[in-house]
Amino acid sequence: MAKAQFHKGQRVFVQPVGTWATVEHVLPKWTKGVEEPIRITYDCGLGREFIAEELDANRAQDEDLDALDGSVWRVTRARNRWQEQYDVSRHPYPGTYPVIVTGESEWGGWRVPAAEYDLDPHRIERQAQVMARAAGMLKLLKRVVEVARAAPEDLNDDMHEIAREAVELLRKPKAGAKS
Known part of the structure; x- marks a missing residue:
């Protein structure tokens, strides 16, 4: 059993x-x-x-961060089956909504509910672009931290502050913490 x-x-x-x-x-x-x-x-x-x-x-959660490959994350468009193009002419891309594809296939990833997209389509479009670039930004943050740790004496005060903020962003969230 x-x-x-x-x-x-x-x-x-x-x-x-x-x-x-x-x-x-x-x-x-x-x-x-x-x-x-x-x-x-x-x-x-x-x-x-x-x-x-x-x-x-x-x-290990660190393996997940290392496994992210920003090259396969991308924004694609899906047809909105409930509204015609002429009904949503104020939308940036009438008749479609963004889908963030996070793998090699075209069907995996993140989607936004149609009702939420209708509330503020421009905001959702910006969020989709940020999500599609998130894996690449994560890699860049990790490089900033590596460079800062390799030669801390070569960094000016501004770069020390940027490296400190990068370490904070890369730190694992505490259980139950909202991000």
Whole structure:
């Protein structure tokens, strides 16, 4: 029978989604007449339940930052199926919304709900551009810190401050902290 491998409140890496999450609920599946659950799934607040094989608590977060490859992150356009171009002429790209693709395939990544896009399409377009460039910016920050650590005596006061801010941005967020 199944045994729980993770507990409520535990931080886990969700492999199918490619992000860290917290186990919100441990969900045993019971069968009448059996003393132990036949299967256990985990609700991580990501829209569906995950099995233990899809979660990893031992993965180092630094590996995730190193694995980001800014060259494959890009903004693509998806057709808005609920509104025609003439209905949303104030939008920067009428009839479409941005999709940030974070992998080689065209279907993976981040999308914004249509209702949120309608509230302020220009803001969402700017956010999409920032997200698409985030992996490259992360690499640049890491280089700034490496250069500062290699030759701190060669940096002026402004560069010391920039390096300190880069270290703060790269620091892992505390559990439960909102960013």
